Amino acid sequence: MSKLIRMDHTGHSTLAEWTPGDPAGVEAAVAAFRAELDRGYLAMISTGPGHAEHVRELPVEAELVIMRLPISGG
């Protein structure tokens, strides 16, 4: 089961869960993913210890996709 989560004031919220073989679940996840991108969030996936990548499209095969806010110099 793959998960799309967003880091927010609750710690994190699960926005969608899907399995690659479930088209309806994937479609809902893609819609939730795009909605978060439209809100200015950035999508990240872990690609091994100490590595992460930004993604612009929902990676259906990924186990966990994390939406984060942009960072800036303080």
Place this chain on the structure above:
Amino acid sequence: MATVDVLPETAAVHWRRRVDAGQLRLRGRLWTLTMAAHVVPFAGAAMLLMWMQPLALPVALVLLAHAWIIPELYAQRGANVLRPPRRAGAGTQGAPAPAPAPEPERRSVGLLGDLVGHDARELHARTGLVLEPGRLGAWIVGEKGAVLLHGARRRRAYCYCVKVDPRRPAARDLPSGDRIAHLLLALRSDEPGFATVANLAFAGATWRLRRRLPTEMRPALKAALAASDTRSSTAR
């Protein structure tokens, strides 16, 4: 899957040169030069004064105090990047961030724990900071900044001010684990880009930074030094 190699936030600072090892060394040397330009005139004037008129000792001491305090103030500025943001009750814009509720805090630390290894989890529980080895050196990541220990002899600490963009309303209520996770994910995806986006607050001696860190945070610096040692010995 469309992946992005460069941190998107670097577009907001497009005029900055992308950070690399050479640029880090250069910035470190410039920082040392700037400190010398601050300290040497005060120390020199104190010695000259004493040579000319020993009775001017009080004035010479004031000058020496200036020579001592300026680097310490900069080191304090560097240490501040690792301190957690002040938390008070819910406030208006510009006020300290509100204290997160225990449950969100627990959830955020749980997510952060999933992103790091056992040792880093344990270190975070003790210090509130996360150690992240990188290609440029060993990073210590806090809620509103990160410190990079760079160089084979890891003598220099680069203290960066960087945090979740405070212009986003959603950034205000983030629990501490999420704040660190934001920085950690950005760092892991593009280390030079992360250092480019961040603002350098201090680039000085690690020992000077250590003295200005709260006692409970010092184990993180010690762990980062050990991590740097491992990298250096592995690289040989």
